[in-house]
Amino acid sequence: MLKLLSSVVLSLLVSVGVLPAEEGEVESLAATTTTVATHNTLRGQATFRPLADVIGWQEVSTAEGHNKLEALEYYAHFRPGAERLAARNSIAISWRKNKYEKTGDGSRLTHEGEAGVTPARFVNWVVLKNKQTGAKLAFINTHYISGAWNGQNPDRQARWHTHNSVVREVVRELRGRGLPVVLVGDFNRQLSQDIPGMNHLRTAGVSGVPIDQIYVSQGIGTGPAERLEKYGSDHFAYTATVQY
Secondary structure (H helix, E strand, O other): OHHHHOOOHHHHHHHHOOOOOOOHHHHHHOOEEEEEEEEOOOOOOOOOOOOOEEEEEEEOOOOOHHHHHHHHOOEEEOOOOOOOOOOOHHHHEEEEEEOEEEEEEEEEEOOOEEEEEEEEEEEEEEEEEEOOOEEEEEEEEOOOOOOOOOOHHHHHHHHHHHHHHHHHEEEEEEEEHHOOOEEEEOOOOOOOOOOOOOEEEEEOOOOOOOOOEEEEEOOOOOEEEEEEEOOOOOOOOOOOEEOO
């Protein structure tokens, strides 16, 4: 009969002592809690702080920025570009290496760059396994073209939409593996996106939608997100907690 009960009900019965916990049972039923964050670093000028367990950075586009990233204690980093200042590396991802190990990663070009307009843009992601619970989380970081929605550069909107299509494809592929997914980044648009299977987290105490946004798989977090300080950037940092 117990096989008919959900894992949530079983976990509750074990926790209150109605059912005995067999060896390994609690670990298999326990949820994994992870803090996540996003911060646009103003071309590396910001102070890089340990904002969360997993962090998506944008504009790590200078040697100064990469030096600061590498000086961040207790974190490992995903930077897929062959050269340190490769455009792919500007949207680095960091995670606490004592808590997580990377079991997968990827990077996709959304559109090429154009001198004086935009660098090439990308979507980067990692799959992280919690060392204690064994649970896996897919974490996506990205940074859309700027100025597409400011009323002055409507010619940039096509590239913005192309970027958004790639983001949706990456989310769909990762969700298709059965992974919980977190998506963060600088969307350069004050509008939440309809991404199938994902919820946009509103920001506590902030009216409207900031351009820096956090999305989570339906069911792993209801928010709200929290706005932190700018830490020397022209963008606030944002954080949230997910459970899966």
